[in-house]
Amino acid sequence: MVSERSLAVLRVIVQDYVASREPVGSKTIVERHSFGVSAATIRNDMAQLEEEELIAAPHTSSGRVPTDKGYRVFVDQLTDLRPLSSGQRQAIETFLGQAADLDDVLARTVRLLSQLTNQVALAQYPSFGSSRVRHVELVALAPARLMTVLITDTGRVDQRLLDGEHGLDDAGLGELRTVFNAELGGLALADAAEHLHGIAASVAPARSVIADEIARSLGEQVAANRQDRLVMAGAANLARTESDFSGSIFPVLEAIEEQVTLLKLFGEMEIDEDGVSVSIGRENEGFGLGETSVLASDYTASGGSVARLGVLGPTRMDYSNNMVAVRAVARYLTRLLGED
């Protein structure tokens, strides 16, 4: 059992350590914070915290450093997140407000978020599992090259090339376009994938082969859209905080280049009602990110599909500030994308 004051001590240890990057000792604590007790008392509390494995001493006789578990308790204790400064709030509005399309919005979002937090910022494209087919377009780029374009109601456009003689004139193309749009228009992507198989049967026999080809291509596009993408910015920030990693930052950089890994990590995090979820240190071990923490929040894109954004950085980070930033950006993004 840890006393109330011990938790306060943990709090200042985390804060001071994050700020100074140096193990913090009992004497420093009484000097910098008015606890109204002596250093010896703080030492007793620290012994208690160490017993609970919330802090640890790098060496016999150095100050204490929070453990992963300590950060976890600290974060869970964090209740009232201060709102952003009005300047920061304004920065979000002006920076994101002038975005043109979805790609641009997300690109700006991660840049903004990485600047607000000084960490690596990540944003997941809205999931298309729940979005619907708005339109299918077929374009003959050449006699032997056909392009299929899939447009969803979440504002995403995806194109794919189909090589090989298609033998279609404008009329043929028109028929196929009409058929595919009639069959698929308005369907959720998940349903569209199933409907695709039967379509070739409903066109003129001469075109059933190419229709099959097109159906296959669209099937791939649907699949690709359900498998989410990620944008990232601020990887350089990892180099700035390099000393926070035991070895090189190479494995970390390597891990964050692997989008699949990050998406999985993002996906496994559970967002609580407060809006920001935190995964700390060894909790991310399985992803090769055992020395980093990840903050994530959900945002809602038009069409109601939910996606995630967040930041990633060394375990020793300013959780409070970063949680505020992530939450604020997620909320603003929801507002920006939802207004239709």
Add this chain to the structure above:
Amino acid sequence: MVSERSLAVLRVIVQDYVASREPVGSKTIVERHSFGVSAATIRNDMAQLEEEELIAAPHTSSGRVPTDKGYRVFVDQLTDLRPLSSGQRQAIETFLGQAADLDDVLARTVRLLSQLTNQVALAQYPSFGSSRVRHVELVALAPARLMTVLITDTGRVDQRLLDGEHGLDDAGLGELRTVFNAELGGLALADAAEHLHGIAASVAPARSVIADEIARSLGEQVAANRQDRLVMAGAANLARTESDFSGSIFPVLEAIEEQVTLLKLFGEMEIDEDGVSVSIGRENEGFGLGETSVLASDYTASGGSVARLGVLGPTRMDYSNNMVAVRAVARYLTRLLGED
């Protein structure tokens, strides 16, 4: 004036230094390479090279290290680049061969290239200045949201959202779609930009306002397409070779996150007839990349537009191997994209 043998000495100094990461001395050279002369003679040659500022000694009495100028001479001397091993060649084919669309091709290209070279790989999207409008699509996503889609003959699709009541039904949309396609179809992007202004006049008056809006949106898309994009992979490799940078790799990572900078750097490099251009060390100073070298080569996309790809890494890199890889990948990419 440097003797022929001195140049040979420079060559082995570069090679050994790149391989070992350690300053190389006269003794090491005579041991590892059969020059048929003694260490003292090599020392004389080295004095000559130092005179010409092709090599330098980090400290009085350590081996020599190539200077930027030394690397330059070394690279310029490189004539016969060995072809890739058949294994590598095959890797290119199998890895790139299964790509689906342009995005996918370039994503795979940079991943491949970064693996072949162990450096950061870059690829520029084909320039669209010379490409043509294939098709314009208008999609009403909602009563107050319209999407304009621009498809070029280079296989690129670009969409943009237009907010605000457009008041168009299917017929109106159809008219506009027809008009825009009739006016713009087949035009080079540069010409299309100019034609856009007059279009609003040729539609029913009730729709001229929205037509103007659409024209403006398409204008932005054309402009965005002429401003090139870049894909990148293998940034983690910088961390692996971290010791090759005097300070932190932070500024380097920061510089390569700034696409505009890289595009400018890419653009200023002149590709010689050999197919691969090299920019070394301080030659890149102005871009914040004074300790890195950049190799670049051109590839041709369908439609004849030319773009660049290459690698970036510490000055101390295996130029020979990397030049071969860049050239091979560029050639293969040209072949892959050009076959239509």
Add this chain to the structure above:
DNA sequence: ATTGGCAGTCCCGAGAGCAGAGTGCTAAGC
């Protein structure tokens, strides 16, 4: 429960000493 005092432990930086590597120079040889 808190506090002051004190011994003990460990880190860290400075300084000394030493082996190793490599150079430049000079004088001799081909």
Add this chain to the structure above:
DNA sequence: GCTTAGCACTCTGCTCTCGGGACTGCCAAT
């Protein structure tokens, strides 16, 4: 005139030692 052997010199990098500094843990007193 180029090449070579030899030698003195320089500088790095490593190890070792040593002392200061910063904590802690414990104990006895309040």
